[in-house]
Amino acid sequence: MKSITIRIFGLAALAVAAFGQQMIEGRWDATLTTKTGVVPFRLDISGEGAALKGTLYNGWEPFETTTGASFKDGQLVLKIDHYLTRITANLKDGELDGKIVSRSRADAGVYAFHAKRYVEPVASANAPDIAGSWEIPLDKPNAKGEKTQRLIIEQRGPEVAASILRVDGDTGALNGFYKDGRWVLSHWDGSRPGVMELSLKTDGTLEVKLGAGRTNAGLIAYRTA
Numbered sequence: 223m224k225s226i227t228i229r230i231f232g233l234a235a236l237a238v239a240a241f242g243q244q245m246i247e248g249r250w251d252a253t254l255t256t257k258t259g260v261v262p263f264r265l266d267i268s269g270e271g272a273a274l275k276g277t278l279y280n281g282w283e284p285f286e287t288t289t290g291a292s293f294k295d296g297q298l299v300l301k302i303d304h305y306l307t308r309i310t311a312n313l314k315d316g317e318l319d320g321k322i323v324s325r326s327r328a329d330a331g332v333y334a335f336h337a338k339r340y341v342e343p344v345a346s347a348n349a350p351d352i353a354g355s356w357e358i359p360l361d362k363p364n365a366k367g368e369k370t371q372r373l374i375i376e377q378r379g380p381e382v383a384a385s386i387l388r389v390d391g392d393t394g395a396l397n398g399f400y401k402d403g404r405w406v407l408s409h410w411d412g413s414r415p416g417v418m419e420l421s422l423k424t425d426g427t428l429e430v431k432l433g434a435g436r437t438n439a440g441l442i443a444y445r446t447a
Contacts, residue, residue, distance in 0.1 A: 245313065246293050252337035254322050254415055259434025261417055262398075263410035265337060267291075267298075276300040276309070278411045281376075281383035281395025285411045302412040311335055326413055333415075346380040349400035350422050353377035356443035358386070358430060366390060373430065373443050375420075382407065384418060393418075 252265040266277040266284075274291040277284050290301040298318060300309040311320030318337040324330055356373040363369050372387040382405055383397040396407035396418050405420040419431040421440075428443040 245316070246298060249340040250318065250337040251340050252318075252335065254333040254335055254410060256331070256333060256415060256434050259417065261410055261415040261434050262408045263415075264340075278302075279397075280409070280411050281385070281397045282378075283395070305412040307412050309335055311337070324413070343399050343401075346400045349377075349380040351377065352382065352405075352420065352422055352428060355446045356428055357446050358441050358443045360441075373428075382420070384420070386418075 246267055247270075248267060250265045250267065251262065253260050253262050255261075264279045266279075267274070268277070269275050269291075274293060276288040276291055278286040280286075286302060286305075288300045289303040290299075292299045293313075296313045298309070298311045298313065298320075301307070306325035308323050309320065310323075311318040316339065318335070320335045322333040322335045324333070353375050356375065358371045358373055360369055360371065366389050368389055373384060374387065375382050375384045380400040381397065382400075383395045384407055385395045386393045393416055394409045394411060394414050396409040396416055398405050398407035403421065407418045407420065409416045415434070417432070417434045419429075419440075421429040421431075423429060423442075426445065428445070429440040430443050431440040
């Protein structure tokens with residue numbers, strides 16, 4: 223009788239562990255909150271035990287995978303060691319809440335973290351075509367001497383991925399959907415959180431607002447190709 227009881231408890235523990243794993247696996251709509259606002263990003267969680275991992279995206283493409291991950295007693299820990307970044311969150315009522323701690327020199331800080339299950343957005347049938355190359359004239363040369371910057375946009379119906387090219391690199395690929403006359407794009411791959419809002423004007427130019435708060439008047443981009 224004792225051995226049967228032990229076996230039943232052992233099977234029950236395995237069932238609970240498997241159920242917990244199913245609850246955490248899949249695609250999540252995640253956000254981190256900076257001093258200026260909220261930055262949405264995609265987080266995929268897969269595997270189990272020692273093989274558990276999180277995947278972050280650059281635009282449409284999987285870009286970073288965690289260097290360590292665990293899920294135990296309802297707590298998720300994801301580590302991205304080369305960015306000195308760690309996500310710690312608790313699962314409750316099907317949602318994750320916690321914090322992101324980053325100690326990299328470029329993006330050092332502590333951010334609130336939240337994630338809920340991904341829900342396919344409702345596609346907008348009337349999204350205008352903004353794919354291509356755009357030039358953004360700057361009001362005055364910046365610290366690196368740039369007078370203009372280049373905006374590259376790829377489009378898949380109502381969804382776009384975009385990146386601003388600069389002399390010292392780029393913003394990473396931000397992506398998002400068309401809704402209420404604008405695209406709100408975002409990016410976080412373990413570093414460089416960013417948000418961009420694009421609005422096509424009646425004269426064919428594109429208004430570009432940068433930052434999670436997006437309180438600026440916006441830059442004007444002109445199509446070049």
